[in-house]
Amino acid sequence: xxxxGTVLAFWLLTIVTIGSALGVAxxxxxxxxxxxxxxxxxxxxxxxxxxxADFVAVAQILIYAGAISVLMVFAIVLTPQxxxxxxxxxxxxxxxxxxxxxxxxxxxxxxxxxxxxxDRPGFEETASLIGESLLDKYVLPFEIAxxxxxxxxxxxxxxxxxxxAEDDE
Amino acid sequence: xxxxxxxxxxxxAILFALGMYVALAKRNxxxxxxxxxxxxxxxxxxxxxxxxxVESDSPLDGHVFVIFVITVAxxxxxxxxxxxxxxYRVHGxxxxxxxxxxxG
Numbered sequence: 330x331x332x333x334g335t336v337l338a339f340w341l342l343t344i345v346t347i348g349s350a351l352g353v354a355x356x357x358x359x360x361x362x363x364x365x366x367x368x369x370x371x372x373x374x375x376x377x378x379x380x381x382a383d384f385v386a387v388a389q390i391l392i393y394a395g396a397i398s399v400l401m402v403f404a405i406v407l408t409p410q411x412x413x414x415x416x417x418x419x420x421x422x423x424x425x426x427x428x429x430x431x432x433x434x435x436x437x438x439x440x441x442x443x444x445x446x447x448d449r450p451g452f453e454e455t456a457s458l459i460g461e462s463l464l465d466k467y468v469l470p471f472e473i474a475x476x477x478x479x480x481x482x483x484x485x486x487x488x489x490x491x492x493x494a495e496d497d498e
Numbered sequence: 499x500x501x502x503x504x505x506x507x508x509x510x511a512i513l514f515a516l517g518m519y520v521a522l523a524k525r526n527x528x529x530x531x532x533x534x535x536x537x538x539x540x541x542x543x544x545x546x547x548x549x550x551x552v553e554s555d556s557p558l559d560g561h562v563f564v565i566f567v568i569t570v571a572x573x574x575x576x577x578x579x580x581x582x583x584x585x586y587r588v589h590g591x592x593x594x595x596x597x598x599x600x601x602g
Contacts, residue, residue, distance in 0.1 A: 336500065347509065347516070350517070350536055353520055353533075354520050359529065362529065370539065373542070373543055376506070377546055380506070385564050388565060392572055393535070396572060397572060397575045401575075403579065404579040405528055409586065413526075414525075415526060416524070418593075423522070424518070425519060428516065429515065435507070436507075436508050436511045439504050439508055439511060445552055446553070447557075452558070459562055462559070463565070467562055467566075478572075480573075488583075489583050
């Protein structure tokens with residue numbers, strides 16, 4: 330992609346995404362970490378738009394920045410006040426070393442590999458094509474996903490039901 | 499100057515490594531989940547950028563896969579945060595350092 334707007338958008342969104350991901354990793358307050366996480370999700374959604382993935386970008390904002398972050402805030406306020414810290418445990422240094430190793434390996438593979446680049450323009454619009462392939466080529470995983478969501482919903486309800494609730498029936 | 503596949507892959511790699519650090523190093527159960535969500539995001543970004551740039555007969559398959567990953571991630575988040583609430587109710591803490599019931 331050559332045009333200046335896209336290049337500028339890519340760099341700005343990269344700074345926002347990685348900067349707020351660093352915030353998630355190193356900020357001390359858990360609520361602040363969730364706010365940084367939402368900003369990072371928004372940055373990734375912007376990167377999807379620069380990749381002409383409009384449907385995925387909107388789904389990202391709806392589900393990640395909307396639903397999952399609200400769930401996180403719920404989990405934080407339902408747990409005790411004195412645990413709202415974002416501190417590291419005893420695995421801090423091994424985790425840092427492993428993360429750096431993984432980043433180095435992935436970047437080496439990304440740069441060194443000769444990818445089969447296709448010289449085509451961005452997608453015009455993706456929603457209708459994704460819908461068609463969901464109901465045609467991927468109809469079985471699509472149906473399984475609906476069962477999975479039902480199971481997850483029932484599982485979450487059963488898990489957090491107050492103790493002794495089954496006796497009240 | 500232009501933006502190529504490699505740029506997006508490097509962003510995805512850095513995001514994945516940060517998520518991995520958060521998921522492994524943090525003491526709070528909810529922070530661990532945040533790290534896992536960051537890793538999901540990095541993988542999704544990689545999927546979408548391959549879908550945009552790499553030679554393929556059906557380039558939108560990457561997008562469809564991302565939709566499925568988002569679905570599974572949403573289900574995972576709902577169950578895992580329910581588990582966080584349950585852990586607090588049973589153990590009185592959500593610090594993963596103190597969960598050593600399997601220690602001999």
